[in-house]
Amino acid sequence: MVRHNLFIVNDYSSHHIDLTEMKALADSIFDGDVDFAHIGGRNDYKDMIRDAGESGEPVRVYACGGDGTLNSVLQEVMGYGNLSLTNVALGTGNDYLKRFDRPSAFHDLEEFSKTFESKVDVIRLNDLYSANVVCFGLDARVCEVYEKLRPIKIIGKMGYQIGCLVSIIKGVSQSCRVELDDGAVFDGKMTLVCVCNNGWYGGSYHPSPEANVKDGLLDVIVCRKISRLTMIRILSKYKKGMRHKISSKIIEHHRVRSMRIIPDEVSPFNLDGELVMAPEANISVEHEALRFFYPESVKEIDP
Numbered sequence: 001m002v003r004h005n006l007f008i009v010n011d012y013s014s015h016h017i018d019l020t021e022m023k024a025l026a027d028s029i030f031d032g033d034v035d036f037a038h039i040g041g042r043n044d045y046k047d048m049i050r051d052a053g054e055s056g057e058p059v060r061v062y063a064c065g066g067d068g069t070l071n072s073v074l075q076e077v078m079g080y081g082n083l084s085l086t087n088v089a090l091g092t093g094n095d096y097l098k099r100f101d102r103p104s105a106f107h108d109l110e111e112f113s114k115t116f117e118s119k120v121d122v123i124r125l126n127d128l129y130s131a132n133v134v135c136f137g138l139d140a141r142v143c144e145v146y147e148k149l150r151p152i153k154i155i156g157k158m159g160y161q162i163g164c165l166v167s168i169i170k171g172v173s174q175s176c177r178v179e180l181d182d183g184a185v186f187d188g189k190m191t192l193v194c195v196c197n198n199g200w201y202g203g204s205y206h207p208s209p210e211a212n213v214k215d216g217l218l219d220v221i222v223c224r225k226i227s228r229l230t231m232i233r234i235l236s237k238y239k240k241g242m243r244h245k246i247s248s249k250i251i252e253h254h255r256v257r258s259m260r261i262i263p264d265e266v267s268p269f270n271l272d273g274e275l276v277m278a279p280e281a282n283i284s285v286e287h288e289a290l291r292f293f294y295p296e297s298v299k300e301i302d303p
Helices: 019-029 045-055 067-077 095-099 103-107 109-113 138-149 158-170 228-239
Strands: 005-010 034-039 059-065 083-089 115-125 128-130 133-137 174-180 185-196 218-224 251-256 258-263 267-271 274-278 281-295
Touching: 005 019, 005 045, 005 067, 019 034, 019 109, 034 045, 045 059, 045 067, 045 083, 059 067, 067 083, 067 095, 067 128, 067 274, 083 095, 083 103, 083 109, 095 103, 103 281, 115 133, 115 267, 128 267, 133 138, 133 174, 133 281, 138 185, 138 267, 138 274, 218 258, 218 281
Parallel strands: 005 034, 005 059, 059 083, 083 281
Antiparallel strands: 115 128, 115 281, 133 185, 133 267, 174 185, 174 258, 185 218, 218 251, 258 281, 267 274
16 A cells, blocks of 8 residues: 655654654644655665655655755655655755745644645756755865764764865865856866755855756856965855855856766765765756645745
């Protein structure tokens, strides 16, 4: 029997949640039409999502955790038109939800008793997907540091800031070639390349306020090689979406549908906070490829 509400719980993100209480609440809200799977070894959530997708019946999938959990579940949901997805906010960042006027609503299961749904874009990188942001260069190396810090629970939201500091100290540029479908080519040392579907990442970074998950475009920010001192000087402006106050000789913004990043060696890429190693990245937008549902009580914020 197919259950029409499938909860995928990240055991690490939800360590502070009473799962027994959460399951009882979900059972009450959805009249027992629920199933739970776990990222953490208790059962195979990928098999459960695949079975739901192959059933052909409409199933709502709840990724319970942070942006990384949403990303992990997204990989499995893609390709099944009968599956829709949301994010129950149990993580430290939940940046994807900042495109709504009241992200806190995603923490309360009762808010999901009445929902809306819309089709949104996703980023494709080779054979993987990203709901939010793909980063290369400094940001991806920050993700490497953050992955090492993640098990230290007291770090929490400070992990990205600590990762930035460590990465800036170690070096802020890497050789690569960036090819955009608008004809622009960047070849040489770059500090970072940030590909935005949504505009937020890293807990509080908002480099592309105009990014829109429904426009069929990717907002690409390319930062050329800069010194550590310059990086420190412009970081606050970059973080606050004040890109227009940074020289175009340092940062350029493009809107494209596809692009390619070719590093000089196998390198880290950051997909929604998840680390991926690749020799190169073919990146494109998958327009309206995901059905995303959300509480009726919240509104999407127009960029």
